Amino acid sequence: MSTRSLLISVALTLAFGSAALAETPGLGKTISEAETKAWDIAVLPDGTNMPPGSGTPTQGAAVYSQKCAMCHGEKGVNPRPGYSPMVGIKKFDKIDAPKTVTYYEFATTLFDVIRRSMPYQMPRTLTDDEVYALSAYILSLNQIIGENDMMNAETLPKVKMPNAGKFTIPYPDRI
Amino acid sequence: MRKQRGGASPPFEQVAGNGLLDRRALLGRGVLFAGAAATGAGASLASAAAEPLKDDPWSLAMGSVVPPRQEPSRFEKHVVRTLSNPNHELRNSHGRTPHHLINGTITPSALHFSICHSGVPDIDPEKHRLLIHGLVKQPKTFTLADLDRYPKVTRMAFVECAGNSAPMFSNEAFQGTCQALHGLASNSEWTGVLVSTLFDEVGLDPKAKWFLAEGADSLALHRSVPVKKGLDDAMIAIYQNGERLMPGNGYPMRLLLPGYQGNMNVKYVRRLKLLDQPAMSFYEAKTYSQIFPGEKLVKFNFVMQVKSFITHPSVGHSLTGAGYYEISGVAYSGNGRISRVMVSADGGKSWGQAALQGPTYPQAFTRFTMPWRWDGQPVTLMSRAWDESGLGQPLRAEFVANRGQTEKPVTSPLAFPNQHYNSITAWGIDSKGEIKHVYA
Numbered sequence: 001m002s003t004r005s006l007l008i009s010v011a012l013t014l015a016f017g018s019a020a021l022a023e024t025p026g027l028g029k030t031i032s033e034a035e036t037k038a039w040d041i042a043v044l045p046d047g048t049n050m051p052p053g054s055g056t057p058t059q060g061a062a063v064y065s066q067k068c069a070m071c072h073g074e075k076g077v078n079p080r081p082g083y084s085p086m087v088g089i090k091k092f093d094k095i096d097a098p099k100t101v102t103y104y105e106f107a108t109t110l111f112d113v114i115r116r117s118m119p120y121q122m123p124r125t126l127t128d129d130e131v132y133a134l135s136a137y138i139l140s141l142n143q144i145i146g147e148n149d150m151m152n153a154e155t156l157p158k159v160k161m162p163n164a165g166k167f168t169i170p171y172p173d174r175i
Numbered sequence: 176m177r178k179q180r181g182g183a184s185p186p187f188e189q190v191a192g193n194g195l196l197d198r199r200a201l202l203g204r205g206v207l208f209a210g211a212a213a214t215g216a217g218a219s220l221a222s223a224a225a226e227p228l229k230d231d232p233w234s235l236a237m238g239s240v241v242p243p244r245q246e247p248s249r250f251e252k253h254v255v256r257t258l259s260n261p262n263h264e265l266r267n268s269h270g271r272t273p274h275h276l277i278n279g280t281i282t283p284s285a286l287h288f289s290i291c292h293s294g295v296p297d298i299d300p301e302k303h304r305l306l307i308h309g310l311v312k313q314p315k316t317f318t319l320a321d322l323d324r325y326p327k328v329t330r331m332a333f334v335e336c337a338g339n340s341a342p343m344f345s346n347e348a349f350q351g352t353c354q355a356l357h358g359l360a361s362n363s364e365w366t367g368v369l370v371s372t373l374f375d376e377v378g379l380d381p382k383a384k385w386f387l388a389e390g391a392d393s394l395a396l397h398r399s400v401p402v403k404k405g406l407d408d409a410m411i412a413i414y415q416n417g418e419r420l421m422p423g424n425g426y427p428m429r430l431l432l433p434g435y436q437g438n439m440n441v442k443y444v445r446r447l448k449l450l451d452q453p454a455m456s457f458y459e460a461k462t463y464s465q466i467f468p469g470e471k472l473v474k475f476n477f478v479m480q481v482k483s484f485i486t487h488p489s490v491g492h493s494l495t496g497a498g499y500y501e502i503s504g505v506a507y508s509g510n511g512r513i514s515r516v517m518v519s520a521d522g523g524k525s526w527g528q529a530a531l532q533g534p535t536y537p538q539a540f541t542r543f544t545m546p547w548r549w550d551g552q553p554v555t556l557m558s559r560a561w562d563e564s565g566l567g568q569p570l571r572a573e574f575v576a577n578r579g580q581t582e583k584p585v586t587s588p589l590a591f592p593n594q595h596y597n598s599i600t601a602w603g604i605d606s607k608g609e610i611k612h613v614y615a
Contacts, residue, residue, distance in 0.1 A: 024372075024375050024376045025324065025325055025326075025376065026376070027317065027321045027324055027325065027376070028315040028316060028317040028318075028321050028376060029315060029316050029317075030313055030314065030315055031306065031308070031314050031315060031316050032314065033308060033314060036306060036308050036314065039306060039389070039445070039446055040308070040448070041395070042387055042389070042397060042448065042454050042456070043454075044450065044452055044454055044455070045452065045453075045454075045455045046452065048452075071265060080265075080266070082260075082264070082266040082267075082589070083266065091470070092466045092470055092472065093469075093470045094466070094582070095344065095465075095466050095467070095468060095578070095579040095580070095581070095592060095593045096344070096466075096581055096590075096592035096593060097466060099461050099462075099466075103461060103472075104460055104461060105455065105460055105474070106455050106460065108455065109455050109456065109457055109460040109461065112454070112456065112457065113456070113457035116394065116395045116397075117293075117393070117394040117395065117396075117457070120265050120293065120393075121265065123293075123393050123394065123395070124395075163472060166472050167464065167472045167473060167474040168471060168472065168473055168474075169473075169474060169475050170473060170475070170476050170478075171475065171476075171477055171478060174401060174403060174404065174475075174477055174478075175384070175385075175401045175403065175475065
């Protein structure tokens with residue numbers, strides 16, 4: 001590069017360089033976090049975003065019979081074809097063992113999937129109390145919590161799942 | 176073909192047992208063919224004499240109207256996806272790609288595999304929004320029209336369900352076509368906006384390590400993805416093979432994570448939330464994590480490792496007599512480009528190098544071909560691929576040692592005993608030309 005072109009290039013960089021780096025197309029609409037609440041339903045393993053409310057296994061059993069058993073089977077066993085049982089298997093010593101709720105590493109996974117996806121034909125129609133109660137019922141069927149343990153934003157993320165910490169990660173460098 | 180050593184013999188060098196020929200044979204050798212025929216060596220290449228030619232009816236009348244949107248010929252009606260849930264029961268649905276009935280590397284969009292966990296949503300693109308929020312400087316929503324104005328990239332990429340080839344975890348070879356075994360992998364040219372471009376637009380908080388991607392389907396299916404992948408090559412795809420995405424493939428927009436397990440490529444994507452931890456969603460915590468032998472549990476098994484399978488010939492075809500055939504198939508790897516494919520016709524005793532139909536793209540199907548002269552005796556065809564990272568497909572014994580197999584035979588392609596199967600596929604061909612799936 002000649003001295004002259006180098007000088008021009010430096011001058012251009014000084015004039016436009018920093019602005020060009022920072023510039024984005026600037027499209028899309030800004031939105032506040034408050035306005036995202038209807039969609040912002042994911043709960044995290046540490047309990048972040050757990051909603052207010054509570055429920056017990058007994059309360060959950062009533063909701064379950066009415067809204068869940070038709071597909072998932074009474075007490076979480078003998079579900080419809082194409083569904084795997086939520087209750088029963090506790091050891092995952094076969095490569096094709098059904099992944100019951102005991103398989104999950106965090107109880108928040110159960111709460112989250114009920115809240116966002118169930119009932120299958122009418123998703124996001126359960127109240128948060130019902131979701132806590134159903135979570136409590138299914139966890140108690142798996143004998144992970146007691147029959148009278150209440151689940152709420154404090155207690156549910158603290159439930160000690162049997163497989164917590166047992167999962168290995170094959171690609172740690174990709175995280 | 177008999178191996179000839181005379182000066183007049185055609186240059187078809189056998190490179191491995193049971194008639195595998197040099198991959199350079201038959202390419203651009205018209206002149207040599209003519210020469211070979213003149214010396215009489217061509218006699219072995221000649222087929223039975225053809226009937227005298229005549230005009231057929233379609234050559235004697237004007238054809239039909241040119242339609243606004245073409246459909247395949249009525250003679251191709253059998254080239255369709257196979258369905259796991261044709262009666263639309265309250266569960267997931269799979270449509271599998273008929274690999275044995277197509278060729279090349281691009282999966283026609285209408286035949287791209289689909290898995291929908293709660294049916295195909297009917298999304299109005301005018302009303303669809305992509306929200307990006309969480310650990311960002313400025314949360315924003317984007318319309319499809321907004322994304323169309325952003326700088327876009329076009330690239331090839333396969334998408335493969337983690338459960339593709341799952342019947343091959345069976346302790347006995349599951350009898351099914353390439354479609355039944357491997358139909359949950361497809362390859363397209365995708366056009367869209369890089370996720371990194373959109374991250375620049377909203378401004379990432381340095382604490383953001385993961386983002387969850389969530390769909391607008393009724394399950395609001397969501398998966399967690401490392402920000403690292405988002406900044407590398409992730410895309411919000413809005414075109415598939417030059418046209419808008421197919422509804423079963425995520426219309427109007429999907430996340431594309433080249434090389435990562437299919438379910439993470441969230442369809443109908445409506446939300447990316449930047450997080451400091453993974454969400455441990457149902458699909459990552461349960462469905463798409465795996466049980467390895469010895470009660471070893473595995474999560475975040477992102478990469479679809481190197482795989483290949485022979486599509487031609489394969490189950491569903493039958494060979495119509497001894498003589499020349501082209502063996503061909505697809506190879507791909509979530510680690511990058513395919514570097515080499517070896518083919519065996521004798522169950523793995525000897526191997527010949529297949530030709531790769533270039534250009535080879537990273538995380539995309541590469542078609543391999545191998546000229547073959549079948550002598551009419553029973554053979555076992557296999558392919559084995561390597562990628563540019565140096566990894567190769569494990570032999571079945573190696574794979575089973577690491578990943579296990581079922582105790583009872585798998586009898587349905589709807590059974591998913593486990594995931595991330597990437598060992599070798601073998602096709603056994605008997606002297607009648609009938610083809611079966613075998614383990615070799």
